[in-house]
Amino acid sequence: MKIVRTVPDLRELLRPYRGEGSVGFVPTMGALHEGHLELARRARAADDVVVMSIFVNPTQFNDPADLAAYPRDEHKDAELAASAGVDVLFAPGVAEVYPPGFTATVSLHGPIVEALEGAHRGVGHFQGVTTVVSKLFGMVSPDRAYFGQKDAQQVRVVRAMVADLNIPTEIVVVPTVREPDGMAMSSRNRRLSPFERARAAHISAALWEAEVAVANGIVDAGAVVQVARKVLSDNAIxxxxxxxxxxxxxxxVRVLVAGPALLAVAAVIGGVRLIDNVVLHPRA
Structure with missing residues (x-):
């Protein structure tokens, strides 16, 4: 595996694959875990060369303390990336991505950026996401890019951006990778104490209870949400x-009548903000 830090070096490495094979891309902010590695393995199975980026994007953090607390360990990340079959690790500095004088932004509008994360973190959060992802796509020019279902809203936003801007990259969504107790894997999990980690498992349990309720025929959205909310409140989350x-x-969604619905949650445990979701399909 080769590590590069500049766009010219990255493009030079990838030049032999242009027109001769496919480039798979896994964008990350580092602090790699099994979820990231599953994305890399999916890319390895489908593409001729696999690129992973590690860049902690400052523009998508609305809390400077959250940005400062984000875990960073490039040496360990590089070892994990290599073990999952990554060929090129792109680890640019902030000045490489946002050079002096940089003023461009990519902004989407509507509920996909205004709901859920947008409502609670501000629409600037997704502007930061779309701006950096569009830049990374321009740097890597991947045939496919791999994202995890855990960040369902981010995936939807990236899909919309790719469609709106005619970016020739296929977005591949990989199911959420979970711990044995069901908790979605996240770099933030390592910031939880053992006691907090045990409580956090109830987040996925709440979603599972809602999924069971829908499978049993409940279609009223309020009732479905209440099933999950009770699990969370019973555990003081x-x-x-x-x-x-x-x-x-x-x-x-008011009533589950047709098509998939997304039950999404954001919760704070021990000062650590965690997100998760499940896609619900009403019975025919």
Missing amino acids: DVEYLELVDADTFLP
């Missing part, structure tokens, strides 16, 4: 949002 939205439009 501070909920930032728990909402049922259309999986495509991100508009609120």
Whole structure:
């Protein structure tokens, strides 16, 4: 595996694959875990060369303390990336991505950026996401890019950006990788104490209870949400949002009648903000 830090070096490495093979891309902010490695393995199985980026993007953090606390260990990340079959690790500095005088932004509008994370973190959060992802796509020019279902809203936003800007990159969504107790893997999990980590497992348990309720025929959105909310409240979990939205439009769902709905949650445990979701399919 080769590590590069500049766009010219990256493009020179990838030049032999242009027109001769496919380039798979896994964008990350580092602090790699099994979820990231599964994305890399999926790319390895489908593409001729696999690029992973590690860049902690400052523009998508609305809290400077959260940015400062984000875990960083490039040496360990490089070892993990190599073990998952990554060929090129792109680890640019902030000045490489946002050079002096940089003023461009990529902004989307509508419920997909205004609901859930957008409502609680501000629409600037997704502007930071779309701006940096569009830049990374321009740097790597991947045939496919791999994202995890855990960040369902981010995936939807990236899909919309790719469609709107005619970017020739296929977005591949990989199911959420979970711990044995069901908790979604996240770099933030390592900031939890053992006691907090045990409580956090109830987040995925709440989503699972809602999934069971829908499988048993409950279609009223309020009732479905209440099933999950009770699990969270019974375990004293501070909920930032728990909402049922259309999986495509991100508009609120009142009754599950057709098509998939996304039950998404953001909760804070021990000062650590965690997100998760499940896609619900009403019975025919």
